[in-house]
Amino acid sequence: MKRILLSSIFLLAALVSFGQAKKPIIMIVPSDQYCISRNYKMTFQNQGMTQTLPDYKTALQTDPDLRMVITKMGQIMADRGFPLKDLEQELKNLEQERAESSMLTSSSSGSEMSESPIDALKRVAKADIIMDLDFEIKRQGPQKYITFTLKGLDAYTAKQVSGAAGAGKPSTAASPELLLEEAVLSYMDGFNAGLQRHFDDMFANGREVKVQIKVWSNWGQNLESEFGDDSKELTTIIEDWFADNCVNSRYNLSDASENFMKLEQVRIPTMRTDEKGRPRAVDTRSFISDLRKYLNGMGVPSKLYLRGLGEAWLILGEK
Amino acid sequence: MRKIIILTALAFIGYSTVSAQNSQGKTDDLGRIALATVVPDQAEGIPQSARQLIANKMEQIAVQNGLGASAANPRFCIVPLVNVLSKEITPTAPPMQALNLDVTFYIVDAASQIIFSQTSIQVKGVGQTEDKAYIQALKNVNVKAGQFKGFVEKGKEKIVEYYNSQCDVVLKGAQALAGQKKYEESLYTLLSVPDVCRECFDKSMDLSIEIYKQYANYKCTEYMAGAKAAWANMNVDKAAEYLGKITPDMECYNDAVQLTDQITQKQLADGANVWQFKMKQYDDSIEKDKMMIQAGKEVAVAWAYWGQGQYFNWDWNWLYKK
Numbered sequence: 001m002k003r004i005l006l007s008s009i010f011l012l013a014a015l016v017s018f019g020q021a022k023k024p025i026i027m028i029v030p031s032d033q034y035c036i037s038r039n040y041k042m043t044f045q046n047q048g049m050t051q052t053l054p055d056y057k058t059a060l061q062t063d064p065d066l067r068m069v070i071t072k073m074g075q076i077m078a079d080r081g082f083p084l085k086d087l088e089q090e091l092k093n094l095e096q097e098r099a100e101s102s103m104l105t106s107s108s109s110g111s112e113m114s115e116s117p118i119d120a121l122k123r124v125a126k127a128d129i130i131m132d133l134d135f136e137i138k139r140q141g142p143q144k145y146i147t148f149t150l151k152g153l154d155a156y157t158a159k160q161v162s163g164a165a166g167a168g169k170p171s172t173a174a175s176p177e178l179l180l181e182e183a184v185l186s187y188m189d190g191f192n193a194g195l196q197r198h199f200d201d202m203f204a205n206g207r208e209v210k211v212q213i214k215v216w217s218n219w220g221q222n223l224e225s226e227f228g229d230d231s232k233e234l235t236t237i238i239e240d241w242f243a244d245n246c247v248n249s250r251y252n253l254s255d256a257s258e259n260f261m262k263l264e265q266v267r268i269p270t271m272r273t274d275e276k277g278r279p280r281a282v283d284t285r286s287f288i289s290d291l292r293k294y295l296n297g298m299g300v301p302s303k304l305y306l307r308g309l310g311e312a313w314l315i316l317g318e319k
Numbered sequence: 320m321r322k323i324i325i326l327t328a329l330a331f332i333g334y335s336t337v338s339a340q341n342s343q344g345k346t347d348d349l350g351r352i353a354l355a356t357v358v359p360d361q362a363e364g365i366p367q368s369a370r371q372l373i374a375n376k377m378e379q380i381a382v383q384n385g386l387g388a389s390a391a392n393p394r395f396c397i398v399p400l401v402n403v404l405s406k407e408i409t410p411t412a413p414p415m416q417a418l419n420l421d422v423t424f425y426i427v428d429a430a431s432q433i434i435f436s437q438t439s440i441q442v443k444g445v446g447q448t449e450d451k452a453y454i455q456a457l458k459n460v461n462v463k464a465g466q467f468k469g470f471v472e473k474g475k476e477k478i479v480e481y482y483n484s485q486c487d488v489v490l491k492g493a494q495a496l497a498g499q500k501k502y503e504e505s506l507y508t509l510l511s512v513p514d515v516c517r518e519c520f521d522k523s524m525d526l527s528i529e530i531y532k533q534y535a536n537y538k539c540t541e542y543m544a545g546a547k548a549a550w551a552n553m554n555v556d557k558a559a560e561y562l563g564k565i566t567p568d569m570e571c572y573n574d575a576v577q578l579t580d581q582i583t584q585k586q587l588a589d590g591a592n593v594w595q596f597k598m599k600q601y602d603d604s605i606e607k608d609k610m611m612i613q614a615g616k617e618v619a620v621a622w623a624y625w626g627q628g629q630y631f632n633w634d635w636n637w638l639y640k641k
Contacts, residue, residue: 029412044408044416056412091412117417120445120455124411 024309026077027085027127028070031134031149035059056125060088068177069135072184080192090125098123128155128309129195135183143170146183150191152198156210156310157264162194206247206267209284209310213238213261216303219317222258227298234300234316235261241291242266284312354381354426354471357396361639365401369453373399377424379462384471395435395478395513398425400639404441406449417445418452422460424467426474430511433481436474438466482516489519490526502534506615524612531615532568539569546578558582568611 035041035054040063044051059066074084101113132151137144145168152162164187168179202208215222223234232240235256242251242263250267268287274280285306292304292314305313356377358370365373377397405419423439444456482489489508496505509527514520546561558578565575 042414044414046406046408047403051408053408053410053414054412087412094413117443117445117455117459121409121415121417124409124413124415 024128025085025126026082026129026131027087027090027125028073028131028133029087029127030054030056030059030066031132031151034066034134038063056087057091060091065135065137065176065180069133069180069184072181073131073133073188076184076188077192084131085125085127087125094123094125126155126308129153129161130155131191135180137176137179138167140170142172144172144174144176144179145170146176146179148183148187150187152191152195154208154310156308157208159208161198162191164188164191164194203270205250206269207282207310209266209268209287209312211242211263211266211284211288211311212313213263214313214315215259216315216317221300221317223256223261223316224258227300237298238291238295241294245287245290283309288312288314353395354385354474355396356381357398357429359398359639362399362401363639364403365399366450366453368450369457372454372457373401373422373460376457376460376462380424380467380471383462384468385475395474396427396429398427399423400425413447415445415447416449416452417443418449418456419443420453420456422457424470426471426478428478435477435481436470438470440464440466478513479516482512482519486512486516486519486522490522493523493526493530497530497533500537502530502537503618505530506534506618510616527615528611531611531618534615534618535566535569536571539565539571539575543571543574543578546575550578550582555582555586566614568614 030040032054035056036052038059040055040059042053042055044053060070070086074086077084101115104113105111130153132149132153134149136147138147139145147167149165150163151160153159154161166187168183168186171179174182213223221234223238225234226232227234227237238261239253243249247267247269250265251263252265253261254264255262268284269282271279272282280286285304288304292302295302295314295316300316301318303315303319305315307313356374358365358374358377377399381397400423402421402423403418404421405417407417409415409417420442421439422442423437425434426436427434440460442456442459444452444454444459446452446455489512493505493508496502496508506527509523509530512520512523542561542564546558546565549555549557549561562575562579565572569575
């Protein structure tokens with residue numbers, strides 16, 4: 001009880017300090033292993049390759065244990081001031097949104113809403129932190145026990161920010177529901193402590209994001225082309241900009257060629273002050289937007305493509 | 320003077336009224352080529368639900384750049400070929416399928432199996448199912464794009480050009496076939512020349528009358544021999560069957576009439592019932608040339624229908640399985 005209270009206080013403190021910053025969206029998603037092993041799966045033929053993917057909708061509609069665990073975890077997180085996005089409801093919302101946008105027409109001309117293939121591709125359930133869940137009710141003679149794995153994954157950096165795993169105490173008397181509830185309660189504190197450390201780190205050292213710099217094929221120049229008064233290569237110019245603007249100059253150019261740069265562990269500030277002196281929350285889009293303006297001033301037009309709160313692509317050559 | 324002015328005014332009004340009745344220009348050879356749209360079964364990969372959509376798109380391309388035609392008996396057609404350049408399935412909730420398609424349209428002569436023009440366009444589509452992704456991608460085919468105007472114009476030009484340049488070869492080939500007594504195939508070749516290539520069409524029609532006459536006379540000799548043999552065996556019904564096939568445009572028609580009379584006389588002399596058979600006769604009001612072209616067409620169609628032409632193939636495999 002004491003542990004629960006302490007972790008709640010820590011989380012609340014983190015939330016107060018992050019009051020202004022952009023909050024990551026957290027969602028519980030059953031793991032691929034959980035879904036596929038229980039036959040909640042979809043199989044696709046893809047140009048000679050068979051691809052198996054989890055069928056979350058069927059899993060959520062038909063698995064009572066899964067629903068129970070998700071509800072219990074959601075309740076604990078909500079009690080600690082961090083409401084979760086519900087995957088089942090999100091899938092329903094997406095279906096409804098899809099139907100509404102295909103029916104919506106302008107009243108004056110009957111025009112449809114403009115939608116590119118990439119817009120359609122983005123209409124999927126999204127979260128910044130995924131709570132990847134896997135559990136199993138096992139038997140040992142007359143006794144039942146629960147094995148439980150919960151991973152907190154940053155959707156953009158693919159880093160595990162928190163985790164909890166283990167097996168519950170075997171019991172002959174308790175029902176599987178009770179065992180599951182007990183497992184959730186005993187592992188959530190450890191998980192939340194990990195999440196807390198992640199938020200503390202984010203507050204102290206900036207949000208960790210991923211940035212990719214790419215080049216349109218028809219541009220005619222590349223990242224090795226020279227720009228500016230001192231004729232520097234574009235790669236160097238961009239690296240210098242990251243060194244100047246990242247929190248404590250922290251970034252990692254993990255891979256690059258003349259056509260792309262992959263920058264990981266880029267630490268961006270959570271807050272900044274805008275031209276009117278107001279405090280503004282910073283996300284990857286607004287951070288990279290400054291780089292776009294900087295490069296535009298050097299005669300390098302570009303398109304900013306957002307992949308979520310924690311990842312953005314800057315494609316050079318044209319808008 | 321006043322009379323002259325009134326008459327002049329009336330004449331001018333009359334002229335302008337007459338000329339205003341139909342100001343539409345006549346279509347030339349190119350304009351007369353009607354393009355049918357066909358999505359053959361052999362066009363694999365296109366889901367059933369997207370077939371009608373692509374057919375409609377092709378019809379719009381044909382109509383916006385000339386004439387569309389019924390697909391019931393097509394000669395010049397627009398047909399599609401869809402290739403999947405890439406297909407991605409995202410591991411998201413729900414999984415999305417992203418297709419990158421290369422859609423190629425061909426203008427072909429279905430009868431002689433010649434491709435006259437082609438154009439391709441790359442389209443992208445995303446959907447929860449493959450069918451939905453196909454439909455979204457094909458929806459993005461912009462029928463007003465400039466490339467389609469050029470595609471149709473080039474196709475039509477090439478159709479006319481082909482028959483104009485190949486006319487002598489087609490006519491000589493038909494004559495050669497007739498020389499080998501392959502009259503049906505010869506007529507088929509001649510009647511395959513489309514009416515949009517006026518000059519070649521006229522020449523081939525004239526030659527088709529000639530060849531039809533040769534065919535008719537060849538057949539007449541065959542029928543007469545059959546009729547005589549049947550009569551020698553006193554098989555009146557069989558003789559009547561052969562004689563019934565002989566028409567007035569055939570050279571041996573008079574011989575057939577004589578044989579008919581001979582059989583009738585003999586029948587009467589033998590005291591049999593009156594023989595009801597009468598030779599075919601034509602109404603004088605029917606133009607003989609037109610009749611012969613029509614008869615020639617029937618011969619050519621029958622030859623094609625029964626699949627005697629080695630290259631005659633309506634199943635489109637020639638285009639889709641190379």
